[in-house]
Amino acid sequence: MSPRRRDAPPGPTLAEQLAERLRERILGGELAPGEPLREQSLAAEYSASRHTVRSALALLVATRLATAAPYRGIRVAALDHDALIALQQLRTALEGEAVRLLRERYAGRAWPAAVTAPIDAALDELAEVCARHPDDWTAVERAHSRVHGALVDAAASPRIAEAHRGLDGEMLLLLLHVRPHYSPAGLVDEHRRLLAEVQERGELAVREHIAHSTELLLASRRAG
Amino acid sequence: MSPRRRDAPPGPTLAEQLAERLRERILGGELAPGEPLREQSLAAEYSASRHTVRSALALLVATRLATAAPYRGIRVAALDHDALIALQQLRTALEGEAVRLLRERYAGRAWPAAVTAPIDAALDELAEVCARHPDDWTAVERAHSRVHGALVDAAASPRIAEAHRGLDGEMLLLLLHVRPHYSPAGLVDEHRRLLAEVQERGELAVREHIAHSTELLLASRRAG
DNA sequence: ATGCGGAACATTGTTACACAATCACGCCGG
DNA sequence: CCGGCGTGATTGTGTAACAATGTTCCGCAT
Numbered sequence: 001m002s003p004r005r006r007d008a009p010p011g012p013t014l015a016e017q018l019a020e021r022l023r024e025r026i027l028g029g030e031l032a033p034g035e036p037l038r039e040q041s042l043a044a045e046y047s048a049s050r051h052t053v054r055s056a057l058a059l060l061v062a063t064r065l066a067t068a069a070p071y072r073g074i075r076v077a078a079l080d081h082d083a084l085i086a087l088q089q090l091r092t093a094l095e096g097e098a099v100r101l102l103r104e105r106y107a108g109r110a111w112p113a114a115v116t117a118p119i120d121a122a123l124d125e126l127a128e129v130c131a132r133h134p135d136d137w138t139a140v141e142r143a144h145s146r147v148h149g150a151l152v153d154a155a156a157s158p159r160i161a162e163a164h165r166g167l168d169g170e171m172l173l174l175l176l177h178v179r180p181h182y183s184p185a186g187l188v189d190e191h192r193r194l195l196a197e198v199q200e201r202g203e204l205a206v207r208e209h210i211a212h213s214t215e216l217l218l219a220s221r222r223a224g
Numbered sequence: 225m226s227p228r229r230r231d232a233p234p235g236p237t238l239a240e241q242l243a244e245r246l247r248e249r250i251l252g253g254e255l256a257p258g259e260p261l262r263e264q265s266l267a268a269e270y271s272a273s274r275h276t277v278r279s280a281l282a283l284l285v286a287t288r289l290a291t292a293a294p295y296r297g298i299r300v301a302a303l304d305h306d307a308l309i310a311l312q313q314l315r316t317a318l319e320g321e322a323v324r325l326l327r328e329r330y331a332g333r334a335w336p337a338a339v340t341a342p343i344d345a346a347l348d349e350l351a352e353v354c355a356r357h358p359d360d361w362t363a364v365e366r367a368h369s370r371v372h373g374a375l376v377d378a379a380a381s382p383r384i385a386e387a388h389r390g391l392d393g394e395m396l397l398l399l400l401h402v403r404p405h406y407s408p409a410g411l412v413d414e415h416r417r418l419l420a421e422v423q424e425r426g427e428l429a430v431r432e433h434i435a436h437s438t439e440l441l442l443a444s445r446r447a448g
Numbered sequence: 449a450t451g452c453g454g455a456a457c458a459t460t461g462t463t464a465c466a467c468a469a470t471c472a473c474g475c476c477g478g
Numbered sequence: 479c480c481g482g483c484g485t486g487a488t489t490g491t492g493t494a495a496c497a498a499t500g501t502t503c504c505g506c507a508t
Binding site (some may be wrong): 450451452453454455456457458460461462463464465466468469470471473474475476477478 | 480487489500
């Protein structure tokens with residue numbers, strides 16, 4: 001129909017495609033945290049120029065999936081204990097405010113179906129994935145991420161939603177390498193409860209949910 | 225002394241220096257919102273290669289002082305009404321959570337001097353700037369920005385602080401071109417009040433403060 | 449052995465030039 | 479007035495090279 005939109009125009013740039021491929025390799029665990037991403041080898045591997053690889057790596061750094069140090073190269077991000085705490089605090093800020101905005105908007109009333117439907121759909125899909133592919137941790141992770149993403153999107157605050165999306169990659173990376181002590185069933189239950197309670201209890205439910213996940217992640221890290 | 229730190233090593237890259245210079249030109253108002261940043265002319269102007277300019281521009285885009293569209297160039301960011309609202313919501317999320325963390329840490333007690341001192345210092349400097357250079361709006365802006373920055377830093381949550389710093393440039397740009405109906409004295413008073421109340425009233429004081437500034441900004445925009 | 453200086457080497461940052469892909473604009477015909 | 483079409487402008491990508499910096503390892507003195 002319309003020849004082309006104004007904001008998603010000519011298909012992704014090669015650098016963006018490359019960044020996306022690297023992102024998948026990182027989130028798939030193929031590229032381990034701390035591992036250096038050498039420009040030459042990537043350029044050779046993907047038959048791209050070093051400049052293009054540099055652009056792609058700059059994009060990864062911008063999304064915090066990789067870290068850069070001048071003249072020392074770019075490495076897959078490695079999240080330590082402190083980074084986990086700090087990241088969860090930021091998530092709490094964003095998701096908490098999103099829920100606060102939602103409750104403010106529908107003060108006292110129940111959230112309309114148009115708002116809750118995408119969230120419930122994401123939850124259903126999480127349950128589906130956990131039931132069908134309980135061992136495909138990457139798939140479970142992504143479904144989980146979409147539940148939280150849907151909740152934040154519901155607040156219709158673009159910048160909060162975008163900031164939250166910016167945390168997505170990091171969160172997936174974190175969960176990948178510090179696999180929490182979740183059974184998929186437990187994961188589904190917790191989020192079902194979160195969504196059941198959030199309209200009544202608001203930010204508090206979000207805080208408890210994230211705080212609990214932080215506990216599990218820390219425990220998981222200690223266990224190795 | 226120590227030969228060199230591990231995290232601030234070889235002095236900024238040329239691309240970073242260039243990005244910083246452009247940032248100053250944008251925040252100084254020399255480069256207007258919406259104005260395109262052409263790679264060739266900048267390369268000629270700064271005697272740098274186009275690639276280096278591209279890297280610098282990518283940094284500006286990452287901090288949202290400029291926006292990029294493939295094959296259509298990079299332009300100085302222009303914030304409209306909706307962007308203002310969304311930005312203030314995100315600020316509220318970050319500053320609100322920072323204050324919440326502070327109050328949680330010193331539950332009931334007064335915040336120790338080590339925490340309040342930098343904030344008060346920033347406030348004093350804002351008062352100083354407003355008294356001495358009430359017409360240097362850029363200087364007032366920056367001093368104002370540092371007050372909020374100090375408050376957020378006090379929470380000692382690195383990611384919240386960093387996300388907040390990421391908003392700094394945008395906020396300065398916004399204030400530059402939508403100069404609110406503040407007298408410098410009023411600005412100082414409001415922030416004095418905010419800091420006086422924040423220990424007692426917490427997030428609520430922050431919300432009111434930001435909401436009020438949003439009102440002024442919107443009024444200022446309507447006034448042209 | 450241990451620790452140091454310094455020479456190779458590896459990697460990134462920067463430049464120059466060229467070409468392809470895409471966009472912006474104006475012209476022309478219907 | 480409108481829409482297709484070229485033409486120039488601008489960005490995206492490639493190739494090659496050099497400069498700047500980090501890294502490694504070797505020999506040497508202690």
